[in-house]
Amino acid sequence: MTVTDERLGDLQTQIPNASIITDPDVTESYRRDWARDPDAGRPLAVVRATSTEDVQAVMRWATAHNIPVVPRGAGSGLSGGATAVDGGIVLTTELMRNIEVNPVTRMAVVQPGLINVEVKRAVAEHGLWYPPDPSSFEMCSIGGNAATNAGGLCCVKYGVTTDYILGLQVVLADGTAVRLGGPRLKDSAGLSLTKLFVGSEGTLGIITEITIRLLPEQAPASTVVGSFATVQDATNAILDITRVMRPAMLEFMDRASIGAVESGMNMGLDLNAHGMLIAQSDSPGEDRIRATEFMAKVFHDNNASDVFTTDDPKEGEAFTAARRFAIPAVERLGNLLLEDVGVPLPALPALIHGIEDIAARHKLLVAVIAHAGDGNTHPLIVHDPTNEDETARANLAFGEIMDLAISLGGTITGEHGVGRLKKGWLPNQIGEDVMELTRRIKSALDPQHILNPGAVI
Amino acid sequence: MTVTDERLGDLQTQIPNASIITDPDVTESYRRDWARDPDAGRPLAVVRATSTEDVQAVMRWATAHNIPVVPRGAGSGLSGGATAVDGGIVLTTELMRNIEVNPVTRMAVVQPGLINVEVKRAVAEHGLWYPPDPSSFEMCSIGGNAATNAGGLCCVKYGVTTDYILGLQVVLADGTAVRLGGPRLKDSAGLSLTKLFVGSEGTLGIITEITIRLLPEQAPASTVVGSFATVQDATNAILDITRVMRPAMLEFMDRASIGAVESGMNMGLDLNAHGMLIAQSDSPGEDRIRATEFMAKVFHDNNASDVFTTDDPKEGEAFTAARRFAIPAVERLGNLLLEDVGVPLPALPALIHGIEDIAARHKLLVAVIAHAGDGNTHPLIVHDPTNEDETARANLAFGEIMDLAISLGGTITGEHGVGRLKKGWLPNQIGEDVMELTRRIKSALDPQHILNPGAVI
Numbered sequence: 001m002t003v004t005d006e007r008l009g010d011l012q013t014q015i016p017n018a019s020i021i022t023d024p025d026v027t028e029s030y031r032r033d034w035a036r037d038p039d040a041g042r043p044l045a046v047v048r049a050t051s052t053e054d055v056q057a058v059m060r061w062a063t064a065h066n067i068p069v070v071p072r073g074a075g076s077g078l079s080g081g082a083t084a085v086d087g088g089i090v091l092t093t094e095l096m097r098n099i100e101v102n103p104v105t106r107m108a109v110v111q112p113g114l115i116n117v118e119v120k121r122a123v124a125e126h127g128l129w130y131p132p133d134p135s136s137f138e139m140c141s142i143g144g145n146a147a148t149n150a151g152g153l154c155c156v157k158y159g160v161t162t163d164y165i166l167g168l169q170v171v172l173a174d175g176t177a178v179r180l181g182g183p184r185l186k187d188s189a190g191l192s193l194t195k196l197f198v199g200s201e202g203t204l205g206i207i208t209e210i211t212i213r214l215l216p217e218q219a220p221a222s223t224v225v226g227s228f229a230t231v232q233d234a235t236n237a238i239l240d241i242t243r244v245m246r247p248a249m250l251e252f253m254d255r256a257s258i259g260a261v262e263s264g265m266n267m268g269l270d271l272n273a274h275g276m277l278i279a280q281s282d283s284p285g286e287d288r289i290r291a292t293e294f295m296a297k298v299f300h301d302n303n304a305s306d307v308f309t310t311d312d313p314k315e316g317e318a319f320t321a322a323r324r325f326a327i328p329a330v331e332r333l334g335n336l337l338l339e340d341v342g343v344p345l346p347a348l349p350a351l352i353h354g355i356e357d358i359a360a361r362h363k364l365l366v367a368v369i370a371h372a373g374d375g376n377t378h379p380l381i382v383h384d385p386t387n388e389d390e391t392a393r394a395n396l397a398f399g400e401i402m403d404l405a406i407s408l409g410g411t412i413t414g415e416h417g418v419g420r421l422k423k424g425w426l427p428n429q430i431g432e433d434v435m436e437l438t439r440r441i442k443s444a445l446d447p448q449h450i451l452n453p454g455a456v457i
Numbered sequence: 458m459t460v461t462d463e464r465l466g467d468l469q470t471q472i473p474n475a476s477i478i479t480d481p482d483v484t485e486s487y488r489r490d491w492a493r494d495p496d497a498g499r500p501l502a503v504v505r506a507t508s509t510e511d512v513q514a515v516m517r518w519a520t521a522h523n524i525p526v527v528p529r530g531a532g533s534g535l536s537g538g539a540t541a542v543d544g545g546i547v548l549t550t551e552l553m554r555n556i557e558v559n560p561v562t563r564m565a566v567v568q569p570g571l572i573n574v575e576v577k578r579a580v581a582e583h584g585l586w587y588p589p590d591p592s593s594f595e596m597c598s599i600g601g602n603a604a605t606n607a608g609g610l611c612c613v614k615y616g617v618t619t620d621y622i623l624g625l626q627v628v629l630a631d632g633t634a635v636r637l638g639g640p641r642l643k644d645s646a647g648l649s650l651t652k653l654f655v656g657s658e659g660t661l662g663i664i665t666e667i668t669i670r671l672l673p674e675q676a677p678a679s680t681v682v683g684s685f686a687t688v689q690d691a692t693n694a695i696l697d698i699t700r701v702m703r704p705a706m707l708e709f710m711d712r713a714s715i716g717a718v719e720s721g722m723n724m725g726l727d728l729n730a731h732g733m734l735i736a737q738s739d740s741p742g743e744d745r746i747r748a749t750e751f752m753a754k755v756f757h758d759n760n761a762s763d764v765f766t767t768d769d770p771k772e773g774e775a776f777t778a779a780r781r782f783a784i785p786a787v788e789r790l791g792n793l794l795l796e797d798v799g800v801p802l803p804a805l806p807a808l809i810h811g812i813e814d815i816a817a818r819h820k821l822l823v824a825v826i827a828h829a830g831d832g833n834t835h836p837l838i839v840h841d842p843t844n845e846d847e848t849a850r851a852n853l854a855f856g857e858i859m860d861l862a863i864s865l866g867g868t869i870t871g872e873h874g875v876g877r878l879k880k881g882w883l884p885n886q887i888g889e890d891v892m893e894l895t896r897r898i899k900s901a902l903d904p905q906h907i908l909n910p911g912a913v914i
Binding site: 150176180190192375 | 560561605606608612619620634636637639641643644645648649650652655657661672700701741743744747799800802866869870887890894901913
């Protein structure tokens with residue numbers, strides 16, 4: 001028995017209910033999230049925690065032995081936030097799947113391993129709605145959503161994950177479990193630590209329980225779709241809408257995305273358009289019709305063609321499905337490097353045209369879909385991973401798109417997080433002083449830097 | 458010239474545009490906020506900053522000389538967050554009053570000295586709305602709102618201050634100015650430092666600029682008012698409403714508040730009622746009528762009398778005005794110790810009856826108004842400050858009400874902040890482990906503890 005094995009044996013006695021996996025055939029599948037980081041390390045072990053107490057024991061043990069711990073939810077992250085590190089523990093919360101819904105207070109207490117759609121379904125049984133809806137909502141975990149402050153399509157009206165988190169239980173680096181916030185709709189007592197841990201990507205602590213607030217179920221939505229000859233026309237339409245009303249969804253697809261979707265779905269989309277917008281209103285009652293008519297008029301006023309409106313949620317869902325299908329449709333053309341840069345809305349044309357230039361320069365296909373209403377875009381960089389040269393060009397484009405977003409006053413990540421893939425660009429966005437502030441907080445909370453080392457900072 | 462004066466002279470040369478006030482007749486009015494802390498210290502000077510650079514110079518100077526700095530907005534705080542400390546600087550941002558509204562992106566960049574209502578008015582000129590509406594909106598500053606994460610009446614539907622802050626410029630203890638977040642609706646890049654500084658009550662840095670997001674102007678609201686024989690009936694009505702819809706306002710007044718308002722306004726309120734609810738819907742179009750009828754039915758179903766509904770915003774405003782008048786109306790009966798404890802909604806009757814018991818035990822009048830929709834209450838403890846015994850009993854009641862809220866799973870402060878008056882109770886609410894976490898962050902960011910010492914921790 002090696003020293004390493006003795007340490008793991010010691011850990012196993014402290015967490016009898018959790019499995020500690022060292023079989024390389026199994027640990028292999030825990031080395032990477034969807035970012036498929038080529039530099040992923042080989043973990044000492046994967047620990048499948050079953051409780052907050054398990055997580056505490058792992059962190060106490062990791063502190064004692066100075067062993068890095070990478071927390072992992074469903075592994076659907078796109079920035080390499082859950083990439084394994086050599087000799088570390090991958091701590092997965094996938095088995096922690098309880099939920100308690102309180103329909104009277106419109107809240108729920110959720111463990112991190114539950115999938116986003118499972119949370120949505122569990123609360124829907126009580127006539128309630130958990131809004132945040134990442135495109136990956138059928139496979140991403142609520143714990144990962146909290147760790148990255150995940151977004152989605154309805155954020156333009158309903159906000160992002162942090163807006164729905166009232167409280168957290170978090171295990172700190174030394175194994176202490178703390179409760180931050182709680183089931184209180186308003187609470188100004190002490191520092192906003194709940195909000196600090198949301199989006200901290202496992203670098204400050206491991207989230208083991210989440211108290212979320214819920215809304216009454218969403219009203220049915222009407223849908224407006226339109227094709228635009230230029231990105232500027234589409235952007236003008238977006239601004240004309242968001243200036244005066246709050247659509248429940250406002251999504252954009254560029255020419256390449258339209259083409260990819262059309263070739264897979266045969267919906268009769270305009271292949272000559274340089275932008276397509278899909279907008280929804282879930283305004284109650286007759287106002288929904290008025291909102292839809294208004295958005296259709298804005299589309300027409302901004303030279304849209306093929307403007308189609310429907311108050312039938314099923315017909316509308318077909319277009320939402322088309323938009324959600326864009327990523328797999330483009331993925332048929334090759335592997336994807338999936339970006340999520342954001343810019344202030346008026347800079348959207350400059351971003352999209354700049355991306356076209358980058359794609360042309362590197363001889364790459366880059367399709368762009370966007371949560372257009374809040375300026376958050378997903379450039380999809382297509383490449384063949386067996387083609388070394390093309391992969392190198394894709395990686396260059398990945399970085400240049402972030403540089404471009406920063407130069408336009410934007411962000412390198414609107415909803416995926418920094419992880420490991422984007423951390424080289426973080427200082428350029430937030431500046432050295434804010435990096436230093438970040439490091440000071442990190443060191444105060446995790447002095448040994450054993451929590452997700454290499455991520456974010 | 459004393460050593461002290463030399464130091465101030467040195468500071469003045471670095472901030473030629475700012476006034477440094479040492480005249481005791483003037484500094485006296487900067488020693489306390491509305492909490493009227495009897496233990497307020499005597500400051501070395503009051504500095505009226507005119508720019509971020511002024512604030513930086515003050516903090517560099519304060520760091521060099523190890524002098525405490527208490528940041529101050531409009532001085533309308535109710536927890537003693539801006540109480541002066543002996544030998545320190547009171548740094549007021551009241552002269553920093555610029556605002557730039559961007560109607561295209563529905564955002565504004567605001568300096569901290571602007572009054573909340575001035576922000577509302579400036580953005581309303583562009584057809585936009587800044588929702589957070591503390592009862593003190595006509596005199597509290599937007600900087601103070603950010604520092605305390607202030608709430609208000611519309612929060613039940615529209616959220617609190619932090620939900621509207623996209624970015625901050627903050628001056629740290631050592632004088633470094635950092636920009637956190639920015640004009641981006643979604644941003645997951647790095648730690649959520651913006652959210653950490655919101656509600657930090659000047660203990661981590663001094664806010665010198667705020668980027669806020671705005672909404673399209675609010676639709677006109679309909680109003681429902683009803684009187685209830687018991688607090689339980691009123692609470693049941695609240696829960697029956699919030700379970701299925703989102704009112705734009707849902708306010709409560711107890712018997713004592715109703716009496717005080719009626720004696721001042723002669724509105725014909727039911728003096729025998731033990732609770733009155735004022736609810737509003739700002740749902741668009743015809744749905745507003747439906748929402749109002751639904752709420753009126755819920756009132757009736759929960760045994761309300763005198764149920765009155767109106768779709769006339771001016772008639773509705775009379776009831777909102779009555780609710781806002783409750784604090785000055787009760788204040789006619791004596792000085793107020795103004796609480797803002799909150800509880801999960803089902804515990805509202807237990808809280809209000811517990812407060813009645815505390816009031817009876819200490820032979821005090823305690824009137825209760827509440828932002829009932831989110832469980833945030835304002836017990837108003839009436840006392841005669843010239844009566845030492847009564848003042849002592851009022852202070853005892855102030856603490857016992859916080860103990861009660863904590864025992865019911867609530868918070869000692871829903872929107873005012875901890876300041877100095879409530880800090881003795883903070884560990885009981887959040888626990889020693891979270892206090893330790895708080896101190897670690899505080900020490901990492903302000904190692905000399907010169908920023909608002911004595912507040913919160």
